[in-house]
Amino acid sequence: MNSDICIRVENLGKLYRIGEREPYKTLRDTLARPFQRAFSRRSRHSDSRDQYIWALKGVTFNVSEGEVVGIIGMNGAGKSTLLKILSRITEPTEGNAEIHGRVGSLLEVGTGFHSELTGRENAYLSGALLGMKKREIDRKFDEIVSFAELSKFIDTPIKYYSSGMQVRLGFAVAASLETEVLLVDEVLAVGDVAFQKKCMSKMWDVAKEGRTVLFVSHNMGAVSRLCERCVLLDHGRVSSIGETAGVMSTYLNAAYPVRARREFASDPSKPMQIRSVTLLDHQGEASTHLNLVHPIRVTIQVDVRQRISGTHLALSLEKPDGTAICHSTDLDSQPGKVVTWEPGSYVATAEFPGALLNAGTYTIRVGIGLSRGATVQTIDSQTGMSFQLYDPGTFGAMNVDGYQREGLLLLQVPWKIQRTDSCFSKE
Amino acid sequence: MCWRQRQDMIIKPSRRWAFPDLGELWEHRELLYFFAWRDIKVRYKQTVLGAAWAVIQPLLTMVVFSIFFGNFAKIPSEGLPYSIFSYTALVPWTYFANSVSQASGSIVAQRGIITKVYFPRVIVPLASMISGLLDFGIAFVVLVAMMLYYHIFPSFNILFVPLLLIFCVATVLAVGLWLTALNVIYRDIQYAVPFLVQFWLFATPVAYPSSMVPARWRPVLGLNPMTGVVEGFRWSLLGSGEGLGPTFVVSVAIVGLLLVTGLLYFRHMERMFADVV
Numbered sequence: 001m002n003s004d005i006c007i008r009v010e011n012l013g014k015l016y017r018i019g020e021r022e023p024y025k026t027l028r029d030t031l032a033r034p035f036q037r038a039f040s041r042r043s044r045h046s047d048s049r050d051q052y053i054w055a056l057k058g059v060t061f062n063v064s065e066g067e068v069v070g071i072i073g074m075n076g077a078g079k080s081t082l083l084k085i086l087s088r089i090t091e092p093t094e095g096n097a098e099i100h101g102r103v104g105s106l107l108e109v110g111t112g113f114h115s116e117l118t119g120r121e122n123a124y125l126s127g128a129l130l131g132m133k134k135r136e137i138d139r140k141f142d143e144i145v146s147f148a149e150l151s152k153f154i155d156t157p158i159k160y161y162s163s164g165m166q167v168r169l170g171f172a173v174a175a176s177l178e179t180e181v182l183l184v185d186e187v188l189a190v191g192d193v194a195f196q197k198k199c200m201s202k203m204w205d206v207a208k209e210g211r212t213v214l215f216v217s218h219n220m221g222a223v224s225r226l227c228e229r230c231v232l233l234d235h236g237r238v239s240s241i242g243e244t245a246g247v248m249s250t251y252l253n254a255a256y257p258v259r260a261r262r263e264f265a266s267d268p269s270k271p272m273q274i275r276s277v278t279l280l281d282h283q284g285e286a287s288t289h290l291n292l293v294h295p296i297r298v299t300i301q302v303d304v305r306q307r308i309s310g311t312h313l314a315l316s317l318e319k320p321d322g323t324a325i326c327h328s329t330d331l332d333s334q335p336g337k338v339v340t341w342e343p344g345s346y347v348a349t350a351e352f353p354g355a356l357l358n359a360g361t362y363t364i365r366v367g368i369g370l371s372r373g374a375t376v377q378t379i380d381s382q383t384g385m386s387f388q389l390y391d392p393g394t395f396g397a398m399n400v401d402g403y404q405r406e407g408l409l410l411l412q413v414p415w416k417i418q419r420t421d422s423c424f425s426k427e
Numbered sequence: 428m429c430w431r432q433r434q435d436m437i438i439k440p441s442r443r444w445a446f447p448d449l450g451e452l453w454e455h456r457e458l459l460y461f462f463a464w465r466d467i468k469v470r471y472k473q474t475v476l477g478a479a480w481a482v483i484q485p486l487l488t489m490v491v492f493s494i495f496f497g498n499f500a501k502i503p504s505e506g507l508p509y510s511i512f513s514y515t516a517l518v519p520w521t522y523f524a525n526s527v528s529q530a531s532g533s534i535v536a537q538r539g540i541i542t543k544v545y546f547p548r549v550i551v552p553l554a555s556m557i558s559g560l561l562d563f564g565i566a567f568v569v570l571v572a573m574m575l576y577y578h579i580f581p582s583f584n585i586l587f588v589p590l591l592l593i594f595c596v597a598t599v600l601a602v603g604l605w606l607t608a609l610n611v612i613y614r615d616i617q618y619a620v621p622f623l624v625q626f627w628l629f630a631t632p633v634a635y636p637s638s639m640v641p642a643r644w645r646p647v648l649g650l651n652p653m654t655g656v657v658e659g660f661r662w663s664l665l666g667s668g669e670g671l672g673p674t675f676v677v678s679v680a681i682v683g684l685l686l687v688t689g690l691l692y693f694r695h696m697e698r699m700f701a702d703v704v
Contacts, residue, residue, distance in 0.1 A: 016702070084542075084701065085438060086438065087544070087545050088436075088438060088545035089541075089542065089543070089544065089545050089701045090698075090699075090701040090702055091438075091440055091441060091698045091699075092438065092439065092440055093440060094440060095439070096437060096438060096439035097437075097438040097439070098435065098436070098437050098438070099435070099436045099438070100435050100436075101435075103436060105544070105545070107543045107544070108543045111539075111540060111543045111544050112539075112540050112544070114465060114469060116468075116469045116472050116473060117465065117468065117469065117472075121465075121468065124461065125461050125465055128457055128458045128461040129458065129461075129540065129544050129546070130544065131546075133457060134457050157472075
């Protein structure tokens with residue numbers, strides 16, 4: 001059992017100082033400190049302006065050989081610090097870790113590139129930095145150049161490259177790293193869409209080759225496709241560890257808890273007012289992180305303070321950039337009717353069908369309108385919440401190159417192909 | 428798929444004081460080569476005069492020294508033409524001055540790499556010392572040409588030149604390691620180094636012979652290890668001075684001390700480079 005373990009992390013901790021001051025000292029400070037101490041009452045606490053923070057604390061987990069493990073968590077949870085410690089860039093303050101096998105770490109694309117040097121020279125330099133021997137780079141050089149699609153420009157100084165070209169070269173060098181253990185930090189989030197797809201499928205190959213990979217990412221789609229297991233970090237501590245799907249839903253529920261329900265303060269001047277909006281998943285749980293396969297429900301609580309007639313509840317769905325996706329009112333279910341509301345409290349529920357919208361971020365807005373002939377007067381209008389639709393691995397996510405399809409809708413469109421050239425012989 | 432031999436790595440907080448791991452350094456020798464090669468390549472690509480700078484700097488300094496110290500101030504040059512007397516010292520001196528300046532800022536300049544990849548950090552200042560050797564070599568060729576011009580033929584002492592060069596590199600390394608590590612922690616160093624180097628030039632018998640100093644005080648001059656280097660070069664090539672005497676011994680001892688403590692200090696500070704750089 002033990003022999004299978006490839007990465008063993010035990011009680012790892014890293015203490016950082018965060019303060020108003022620069023992380024590095026100036027000689028003046030160091031020289032002045034003894035004097036400050038001598039003349040200051042709070043001698044012992046002269047450093048009290050500095051605060052210390054455990055970027056990692058008590059982190060323990062094991063990774064078996066050949067496993068691909070995702071490290072997820074919010075910004076500042078300690079993911080990058082963990083990777084930096086395992087890559088030996090920085091030392092832990094306490095605890096220890098053991099890695100069996102040659103380690104390659106990719107924390108950045110194009111590490112060590114110098115703009116004056118040519119693509120070829122930079123490939124060698126970056127390769128050497130990542131731990132490759134010159135012979136190894138010699139052997140893989142053609143592969144690197146063709147992966148980066150740069151054969152024509154390989155002897156051009158990279159200062160003349162576009163940023164996309166530099167990224168391609170950087171990733172191509174990194175991709176040729178053949179270590180047993182790979183530590184990868186979000187390097188996929190670079191380049192244009194086409195190249196991202198290529199990188200993703202390369203990562204896919206790496207995962208299938210049986211190499212041990214620790215993969216830090218914010219891209220939940222990538223993590224769920226690449227990793228069998230995940231470690232969830234929260235404020236430097238391991239908060240969950242296990243099968244990807246479970247850990248991920250723990251993370252997503254913790255990461256987006258706040259806005260699944262919004263309440264609005266009572267405003268007696270309004271005859272009719274929206275008091276709360278709640279977003280529910282198909283099981284009736286309030287959540288802003290929703291599986292796109294299932295229908296989603298929005299409930300709106302309304303207070304009616306005086307008898308009012310001709311009003312309707314409206315709901316609109318938008319992209320974060322303001323693109324309207326659809327607009328709906330409660331009158332859709334009772335067309336042509338003039339509804340009269342008696343004073344009291346009401347709950348309205350609207351349901352959006354599942355398996356229609358593509359993965360992404362959406363925003364809900366709600367309002368109450370009063371129809372007066374041809375015009376509509378807005379009585380109340382509120383921004384509800386943003387929510388995420390995630391792809392649990394439908395045909396939209398399971399594209400050949402392992403990337404989410406583009407587009408607003410996720411429609412499975414039937415195709416039919418017929419041959420029309422019956423007079424030609426087949427070749 | 429063929430993997431290299433298995434390597435196990437243990438990561439834990441390191442002991443307080445230790446020497447750099449020489450085995451690990453040897454494993455990264457290609458990276459050292461690549462860094463030095465990059466320094467040279469970039470320097471020559473970006474400059475119009477390229478390699479000529481290696482000669483221009485000591486040569487022009489020599490001209491200025493010859494005019495002001497040799498001609499006007501009539502500083503003695505131990506019976507040698509003042510120009511070659513000063514140039515012989517300027518060759519190792521220029522190497523020392525440039526390498527120390529380059530090395531001291533090197534870790535901070537390579538911030539982007541330091542925070543993203545692991546390798547023994549000592550490679551960075553080491554590379555700038557090694558790339559400086561090329562300039563030293565070019566300047567040295569000019570020195571040989573000058574010796575031919577002045578019909579100065581060295582004795583067998585010339586065999587000490589490689590040893591003296593090693594001693595010079597050790598001096599650069601000792602001073603460079605200290606300043607590099609200090610500069611990461613205290614950014615004042617980058618402002619202090621140019622001044623320090625200038626001051627150091629006049630504290631070193633480059634423009635004047637150490638024989639200007641009374642004999643019993645000369646070993647004190649040796650506390651500045653560049654005295655040993657510079658006088659050593661003159662002695663082995665031009666046959667001047669007292670040779671590898673007490674002054675030189677003091678210099679060697681000082682370099683030894685600075686080197687050992689420099690290595691320890693650098694290794695000690697290295698652990699936090701990525702965090703503070």
